[in-house]
Amino acid sequence: MFGLLRRYRELLLIAVLLLLPLVVYFAHARRQAELSRFDRTLLWIASPVQKGMHWAVSGVERGWYGYVALRHAHQKADALQRRLDLYELDRQQLLLDRAENVRLRALLGMAEASPERRYLGARVIGVRLDPKGLQLVTIDRGANDGVARMMPVVVAKGVVGRVHAVGPTSADVLLLSDRNSSIAARVERSRARANVRGTGEPWTCRLDYALRAEDMVEGDLLVTSGTDGVYPRGLPVGKVTRLRRTGYGLYQYAEVVPAVELTKLEEVLVITSPIDRAQESAEPAPAPTPGPSAAAPLMTPAAPPQGPAALAGPAAEGFAPGARRADGPPLPAPSPASAPGMEIAR
Amino acid sequence: MRPLVAFFFALLLASVQAGLLRYVGGGAFSVSLVLPCVVYLGLSAGNVEGALGSFTIGYLLDLLAGTPKGLMTFLAVAAFLFCRAVSGAVEVRSRTAFAVLSGVCTLLVGLGALFLTRLVSTPDAAPPGHLAWRLLVEAVLTALVAPLIRAAMRKIDGFFTREEAGLLR
Numbered sequence: 479m480f481g482l483l484r485r486y487r488e489l490l491l492i493a494v495l496l497l498l499p500l501v502v503y504f505a506h507a508r509r510q511a512e513l514s515r516f517d518r519t520l521l522w523i524a525s526p527v528q529k530g531m532h533w534a535v536s537g538v539e540r541g542w543y544g545y546v547a548l549r550h551a552h553q554k555a556d557a558l559q560r561r562l563d564l565y566e567l568d569r570q571q572l573l574l575d576r577a578e579n580v581r582l583r584a585l586l587g588m589a590e591a592s593p594e595r596r597y598l599g600a601r602v603i604g605v606r607l608d609p610k611g612l613q614l615v616t617i618d619r620g621a622n623d624g625v626a627r628m629m630p631v632v633v634a635k636g637v638v639g640r641v642h643a644v645g646p647t648s649a650d651v652l653l654l655s656d657r658n659s660s661i662a663a664r665v666e667r668s669r670a671r672a673n674v675r676g677t678g679e680p681w682t683c684r685l686d687y688a689l690r691a692e693d694m695v696e697g698d699l700l701v702t703s704g705t706d707g708v709y710p711r712g713l714p715v716g717k718v719t720r721l722r723r724t725g726y727g728l729y730q731y732a733e734v735v736p737a738v739e740l741t742k743l744e745e746v747l748v749i750t751s752p753i754d755r756a757q758e759s760a761e762p763a764p765a766p767t768p769g770p771s772a773a774a775p776l777m778t779p780a781a782p783p784q785g786p787a788a789l790a791g792p793a794a795e796g797f798a799p800g801a802r803r804a805d806g807p808p809l810p811a812p813s814p815a816s817a818p819g820m821e822i823a824r
Numbered sequence: 825m826r827p828l829v830a831f832f833f834a835l836l837l838a839s840v841q842a843g844l845l846r847y848v849g850g851g852a853f854s855v856s857l858v859l860p861c862v863v864y865l866g867l868s869a870g871n872v873e874g875a876l877g878s879f880t881i882g883y884l885l886d887l888l889a890g891t892p893k894g895l896m897t898f899l900a901v902a903a904f905l906f907c908r909a910v911s912g913a914v915e916v917r918s919r920t921a922f923a924v925l926s927g928v929c930t931l932l933v934g935l936g937a938l939f940l941t942r943l944v945s946t947p948d949a950a951p952p953g954h955l956a957w958r959l960l961v962e963a964v965l966t967a968l969v970a971p972l973i974r975a976a977m978r979k980i981d982g983f984f985t986r987e988e989a990g991l992l993r
Contacts, residue, residue: 492875496901499882503894507944517887520835524888527839535844 578744584634585747595710596751598623600631602743603648607680612642613656615743620647628708630749636714636737637661637702638746649748653740654715655680662706663715668693674700674715680740683716685732692730696721700734710753826869827877829980834858834881837973838888853958855965858885859933860926860973862900866907867916867925868981878904895940899933906932919971927967934959 589597604616619625621644629641631651642652655676663674670692698718704711716734723730837857865874882900942950
């Protein structure tokens with residue numbers, strides 16, 4: 479018997495190794511067995527290997543994606559940077575276009591609010607705010623476009639100045655901040671009269687001939703009175719600041735901050751319709767509520783525009799696509815004498 | 825000594841396999857790095873040490889794969905015997921033949937596991953038959969990597985086998 483076992487011991491061992499697991503399997507297949515201590519030890523041994531494997535593979539992965547795969551990243555980054563630069567330029571252009579659109583809409587809105595006037599849109603093409611000389615800006619419209627001397631120049635926020643010298647295709651505008659500029663104004667709230675005179679600095683003007691007894695406080699809005707024969711009535715000029723009223727003398731003194739930022743002008747409107755001085759200077763009733771638009775309804779409509787100007791309508795010309803130039807009757811250029819507040823010292 | 829070495833090498837391979845499949849495929853396909861060890865034992869080891877080595881490797885597979893105890897152990901020993909029978913009938917020395925045999929063994933072990941599991945499972949829990957195509961993919965992939973494992977096993981064998989001086993090979 480033992481001899482037989484010894485003879486077939488290999489075969490028997492193999493048979494046991496083969497059949498024992500099968501028996502175990504069929505015996506325990508239907509219920510999950512608990513892990514033995516030996517099993518847990520084996521898993522404990524396998525765990526660091528798996529962790530090491532994970533560490534190695536993730537390291538290779540990091541190396542690959544962090545270095546090797548970035549071989550052409552520099553060229554890609556350059557190309558993307560170039561595209562980004564182009565997009566940035568486009569974006570800047572769009573932002574400029576948007577800002578310009580906002581400004582033009584404001585000008586257009588202003589022009590539509592006063593249909594009795596004719597406006598000519600113009601772009602500022604030169605600035606000469608020389609403290610030693612005149613405070614001028616140059617616009618791209620001239621005599622060929624119907625611009626004449628002494629025509630008021632405005633933007634949506636208020637008065638810019640008046641046309642000082644006219645060339646065929648351009649014109650110089652004397653800003654309200656020039657020392658030679660004087661605009662007849664009223665306090666919008668109390669209708670008190672005064673003159674706004676330039677000081678040579680683009681951000682400040684001074685108040686002239688404001689009687690001491692007049693009702694005026696700091697922060698009051700000054701609007702054109704229409705009595706100087708240059709500016710139509712009701713256009714914002716600036717705000718009263720630093721009001722000084724002494725206990726003696728005829729006048730009170732103040733500084734005026736222009737309603738328009740004169741150093742940031744880009745587009746302006748030239749009012750090409752003649753100013754009816756008698757009509758403009760008619761005294762209206764005090765406005766109940768302050769605001770630049772409050773003056774507009776007080777204006778007496780002038781004669782309706784004739785000819786092609788009538789077709790052009792109230793909208794500002796020169797900005798809107800297809801807008802027509804105002805070819806109205808030749809405008810009588812008011813002489814400096816007809817505008818008491820205006821004088822030029824060369 | 826050889827079964828123990830085979831066991832630890834298989835443990836290393838099983839861990840590598842688990843780590844690799846996490847990154848490669850993420851479980852969409854599987855590969856058996858351990859079964860070529862059994863094939864190698866079937867071709868080059870003795871009867872007893874080969875059977876013992878296969879038994880331990882099968883035990884390890886049971887443990888790591890979470891299959892019921894005994895299933896992979898039985899199949900590993902059966903695969904060992906199959907390889908033994910094949911090597912007695914045909915010459916399996918080249919890398920290609922080793923790869924083919926590894927692929928066939930993997931497929932047979934897979935099908936055997938499927939069959940045995942269906943025998944003891946309720947109809948609801950029985951593995952569906954269409955898993956067979958995944959077994960085929962596994963067999964092909966195993967055949968592709970089998971030569972590498974064969975080379976590694978031969979290298980390890982070299983540490984424990986003394987060259988006999990003057991013997992022509």
